[in-house]
Amino acid sequence: MNWKSILKKTGMYLLKVFLVILVIAVAFIGGVMLGYGVIGDGGSPMDVFKPELWQHILDFFM
Structure with a gap:
């Protein structure tokens, strides 16, 4: 393995993690x-x- 393939695999892994979080x-x-x-009985959905x-x-929780 060379550094280029390691960086590519690491970059792809980080991209996948970012996409899952998104x-x-x-x-x-x-x-x-x-x-x-x-x-619910709320008003506009943008009120959240x-x-x-x-x-x-x-x-309610405190």
Whole structure:
């Protein structure tokens, strides 16, 4: 093995890890928007980006 193949394999591994994290983040944001805005009794799905909403949710756990 030479350094070029090691760097290529490492780069591909890091790219895969980044893509998995990105897909998880997009699924989380989409799921929260769907759950709050469409399924739940919330208003606009964009309201999930308001800090007041998350503070209200965290108040239930503390």
